[in-house]
Amino acid sequence: MMDLAGWHPIAAATDVVRRHVFHGQLLGREVAVWRADDGFVNVWENRCLHRGVRLSMGLNDGRELRCLYHGWRYANRSAGCTYIPAHPADAPARRICNRTYPGVEAAGMIWSAVAPEAEFALPEVLVGTDPLVLRPVSVNAAPGVALSMAEGLVPGGSVARGASVLFGQAGLVVFVQPLDAHRCVLRGVLLRQPEDRIAALRDHDGLLCALREGIEAAGEAAPAPLEVSFQPVDEALGQMPARGVGGGELRVQVTRKWAAAEGIVGVQLRALRGVLPTFQPGAHIDVHLPNGMRRPYSIVNAPGEEGYTIGVKRDDAGRGGSICLHDAVRQGDVLAISAPRNTFPLRRDSERVLLIAGGIGITPMLAMAQALAVQGIAYALHVFARSAAHVPFAERLEGLAVTRHLGLDAAQTGAALSGILSGYAFSHHVYACGPAPMLSAARQIAAAQGWTEEAVHLEYFANPEAIDDSSAFEIALARSAMTLQVPAGRTILQVLQENGVDLPSSCEQGACGTCVCGVLEGDVAHQDVYLSASEHAANDRIMTCVSRAKSARLVLDI
Amino acid sequence: MKLYDFELHAECYAARLMLSLLGVPHEVETVDVYPEAAHLTPAFRAINPLGRVPVLEDGALRFGTVQGILAYLAAAYDTSGQWAPDTAVLRGEVAGWMAIAAELAATAGQARLIETMFAQGDAEAARAGAEGLLRVIDQHLWFGEVEGRDWLCSAPHPTIADIACFPHLVLSEDGGISRQDYPAIRRWIDRVKRLPGFTVMSGVFATSSAL
Amino acid sequence: MAQDRGALMTELCNDPVMLEHWHPVVSLEELRRHGRCRTMLLDRAVEIVAQGEGAVVRCEAALVGSLVQYGYVWASFGEAPKPLFAVPEFDEADRRFVVTGVFGVQVSAGRAIENFLDMGHFPYVHAGILGEEPHTEVKDYDVEVSQNRDEILATRCRFYQPKAAVSSDAGAEVDYIYRVPHPNCAVLYKSSPMDAARLDVIYIFVQPMGQERIRAHTGMCIIDDASSDLEIRSFQQTIFGQDKPILENQYPRRLPLDPRAETPIRADKSAIAYRRWLASKGLRWGVIPAGV
Numbered sequence A: 001m002m003d004l005a006g007w008h009p010i011a012a013a014t015d016v017v018r019r020h021v022f023h024g025q026l027l028g029r030e031v032a033v034w035r036a037d038d039g040f041v042n043v044w045e046n047r048c049l050h051r052g053v054r055l056s057m058g059l060n061d062g063r064e065l066r067c068l069y070h071g072w073r074y075a076n077r078s079a080g081c082t083y084i085p086a087h088p089a090d091a092p093a094r095r096i097c098n099r100t101y102p103g104v105e106a107a108g109m110i111w112s113a114v115a116p117e118a119e120f121a122l123p124e125v126l127v128g129t130d131p132l133v134l135r136p137v138s139v140n141a142a143p144g145v146a147l148s149m150a151e152g153l154v155p156g157g158s159v160a161r162g163a164s165v166l167f168g169q170a171g172l173v174v175f176v177q178p179l180d181a182h183r184c185v186l187r188g189v190l191l192r193q194p195e196d197r198i199a200a201l202r203d204h205d206g207l208l209c210a211l212r213e214g215i216e217a218a219g220e221a222a223p224a225p226l227e228v229s230f231q232p233v234d235e236a237l238g239q240m241p242a243r244g245v246g247g248g249e250l251r252v253q254v255t256r257k258w259a260a261a262e263g264i265v266g267v268q269l270r271a272l273r274g275v276l277p278t279f280q281p282g283a284h285i286d287v288h289l290p291n292g293m294r295r296p297y298s299i300v301n302a303p304g305e306e307g308y309t310i311g312v313k314r315d316d317a318g319r320g321g322s323i324c325l326h327d328a329v330r331q332g333d334v335l336a337i338s339a340p341r342n343t344f345p346l347r348r349d350s351e352r353v354l355l356i357a358g359g360i361g362i363t364p365m366l367a368m369a370q371a372l373a374v375q376g377i378a379y380a381l382h383v384f385a386r387s388a389a390h391v392p393f394a395e396r397l398e399g400l401a402v403t404r405h406l407g408l409d410a411a412q413t414g415a416a417l418s419g420i421l422s423g424y425a426f427s428h429h430v431y432a433c434g435p436a437p438m439l440s441a442a443r444q445i446a447a448a449q450g451w452t453e454e455a456v457h458l459e460y461f462a463n464p465e466a467i468d469d470s471s472a473f474e475i476a477l478a479r480s481a482m483t484l485q486v487p488a489g490r491t492i493l494q495v496l497q498e499n500g501v502d503l504p505s506s507c508e509q510g511a512c513g514t515c516v517c518g519v520l521e522g523d524v525a526h527q528d529v530y531l532s533a534s535e536h537a538a539n540d541r542i543m544t545c546v547s548r549a550k551s552a553r554l555v556l557d558i
Numbered sequence B: 001m002k003l004y005d006f007e008l009h010a011e012c013y014a015a016r017l018m019l020s021l022l023g024v025p026h027e028v029e030t031v032d033v034y035p036e037a038a039h040l041t042p043a044f045r046a047i048n049p050l051g052r053v054p055v056l057e058d059g060a061l062r063f064g065t066v067q068g069i070l071a072y073l074a075a076a077y078d079t080s081g082q083w084a085p086d087t088a089v090l091r092g093e094v095a096g097w098m099a100i101a102a103e104l105a106a107t108a109g110q111a112r113l114i115e116t117m118f119a120q121g122d123a124e125a126a127r128a129g130a131e132g133l134l135r136v137i138d139q140h141l142w143f144g145e146v147e148g149r150d151w152l153c154s155a156p157h158p159t160i161a162d163i164a165c166f167p168h169l170v171l172s173e174d175g176g177i178s179r180q181d182y183p184a185i186r187r188w189i190d191r192v193k194r195l196p197g198f199t200v201m202s203g204v205f206a207t208s209s210a211l
Numbered sequence C: 001m002a003q004d005r006g007a008l009m010t011e012l013c014n015d016p017v018m019l020e021h022w023h024p025v026v027s028l029e030e031l032r033r034h035g036r037c038r039t040m041l042l043d044r045a046v047e048i049v050a051q052g053e054g055a056v057v058r059c060e061a062a063l064v065g066s067l068v069q070y071g072y073v074w075a076s077f078g079e080a081p082k083p084l085f086a087v088p089e090f091d092e093a094d095r096r097f098v099v100t101g102v103f104g105v106q107v108s109a110g111r112a113i114e115n116f117l118d119m120g121h122f123p124y125v126h127a128g129i130l131g132e133e134p135h136t137e138v139k140d141y142d143v144e145v146s147q148n149r150d151e152i153l154a155t156r157c158r159f160y161q162p163k164a165a166v167s168s169d170a171g172a173e174v175d176y177i178y179r180v181p182h183p184n185c186a187v188l189y190k191s192s193p194m195d196a197a198r199l200d201v202i203y204i205f206v207q208p209m210g211q212e213r214i215r216a217h218t219g220m221c222i223i224d225d226a227s228s229d230l231e232i233r234s235f236q237q238t239i240f241g242q243d244k245p246i247l248e249n250q251y252p253r254r255l256p257l258d259p260r261a262e263t264p265i266r267a268d269k270s271a272i273a274y275r276r277w278l279a280s281k282g283l284r285w286g287v288i289p290a291g292v
């Protein structure tokens, strides 16, 4: 059996060009290797987890890789699925992530390993060199056969013991990349840059081609290809209907904090180790603050960008979360955050998308606008703010289709919204995030102009309604076989959590949609602003943080 | 102008691609090549005695080989003069690659017809012949990248040689020839797909934008 | 890669599920054209020779059970093959039956059938013909496994199609019904642009040559007197030609039956039912059985 732990060169750095997907192989495992526009080299199993189609035929748009078969999009770095076009209204609730292999770019080559036991270390012979990478030469012969035959054919050849490396005279080193049991690639490098680069490349290419000819002509019987078994997907993913539950906490470092606008700080977060989970436009994270509070913030990143960036508006009248982030949190601090959750998913099956942002409501709209721009879907971003100085992330707005509406009063805002929302047509969608009065106005104007309820998507910062928690009722948990009492003054969510039932939650005021739960029986007294009127009427879901029962009993699908 | 065409035919694709790249308006008449073999009927042999598609008709002129069609279109309709350049070096290079395109048709193209449409022949021998050619083409394109040349010929732009070779290379998998071993060919395929006026055929997909 | 082929051909299929079915081996049209046809079925070389209105099928000189139906010669190595499924529409006198051709594909039969059932790929693989971005949504539909007929039925399927009607350039939702009455055969019914009350029938009959190599026989049985056979054939060949590179780039080639091998979504309901149905039959040949 071949050793799966070793690191091997699998491509030259120059193989992985902009907006291209390289088709490679290591020890029987096919890989799709692609470089994002930010330079990061992704090494992924060459198989879309949906239906097994090779990702090497996919499309590299610089930030995401799109599978050719069903258009599923996978993010740079994390390999997580960001969008499933067949279900445009759903946030991919489940964490679908392609299998990745480690990839390191060093000495002009991309190195990877199937099952590494140690971190990558550049082979001794290459340390401190600036090598010239020769043209790779693939050989139809077993790697071991190629190596032992090459030893006799390369002038001054000797094989390093226990390694797939051959040393020749004049600074020639040949790595034998095992594609499979019966095939390999000779990857030669010259340890010193020669004077005439092209002549040296041609000379040594001739040598390696002759080597290949000799090896293949010997006609040693090739062993059977390696058996490759594919790792099964998570059990939850194998079953069709599943609802996502936010994962555990992640540790991140504040790598940058800056004044993004009047009263707004930008905070850039990076993983302490590895890669942060994939986010979709519209998603938020919960930030656990040093003062013990936990607050949701929308991610403003463009697709495939490293880390998460959030924008935080100072709210002196608020509950203290923003003040803590403004005053106490510093660059270099380590914070705990939740995995991204998306309760404000962006449909991308639209002919045209309107994005309306009020104040700090620009944060999810920025992520959406950047995603739509990358994907080439028609959109317009309308930003409402007190003044130009109150609009954050100017650098991200550059190049986006943005219109600024500055310093408008309520009546002027209404008039502007009327103009923006005129001309509704089939397959148009509007997304808005901002202060409650603005969203209420947007909802009314849209309805008056013929927008269907399904085409209007609003995200509230907070629930403007006063919550009535005076009722008392019983809840039965269908799947957990438990019956619990909800007294006046306590919420369903609190009662569930007190009884060890883990339901994710975030804003806890009926605005964000995180703590949704299915309703099987009973009448719901809705008090949230997340669900639409028709969703309220359907009576099949409840926001457990604020809504209650009209009937004496509710049966919940949990 | 009229093209006698069969959608799944590699050389018909070369003709369609050239027409599209040059933006030449034309009509298409589909010939029922598979499974009806309409190209072998006396009626079609009256149009092309060789009994094959593509055939290009321009007024009273008729061209019944893909090499003839590409050369004629470039000479008659390419105002830029780039597709069939007339320097001595480039003429020689283009002629050489046109010959290799014909060899690709006889190997990779033949393997495709055997595997996909059950033509008679030895698929293994066809693939072995194609492998020899693909190794040489990949090497040529790799050194092209090193030397700052993107295309088969030494001109700083594509020529009819690229168009003649492209269908056989991009459709090689139909004949059971993986392109995994030919990374420089794979990159050149992306470059061809990004030419303004590029058009796909059934079985060939567009690539992502370069910008 | 060339080196990989052949290794799978050493063992002959002995899976009773496959042996006990009728399999298409050649269309009468193709047989008439050449008089005989040499091909593979379940790893075995077979020869079909036209005889009168019908045909004789032989494998290594031994006679193989055969019948002629739906314009094809069907063969089986079984003692008492399961009766061939019924498609009543094929017998309707005013329909045209157009054989659109047979294509060799390097894939398992299961992958080919699953692709035939799939609507989600229309805007990507058949862009501008069967679907078009941004209209990518697969709306909820119904799937049942009919116990008495032993087949899969997907109904209430709808998908946005550009230029849905012959008479206009506008896109519209098109209705589909899918039937899988045989592990390797599927039929789809689609609203006819000619007659709102009736449905066109499009079929795929897969001839499994080996576990990872098929002949896909496709055709249509439609209400249309405007299009020529040539137009209908070209259309269907274009569609199949677009699917082919996808099929040949599915990895692994055999259809995995373990529910955790790949990631189904709601749009894949019919594929999930299909995989479960094959697993319930105990099929092992041409698939990767669960728990392997």
Ligand SMILES: [Fe+2]
Residues within 6 Å of the ligand: C115, C116, C121, C125, C126, C239, C243
């Ligand atoms: Fe398809």
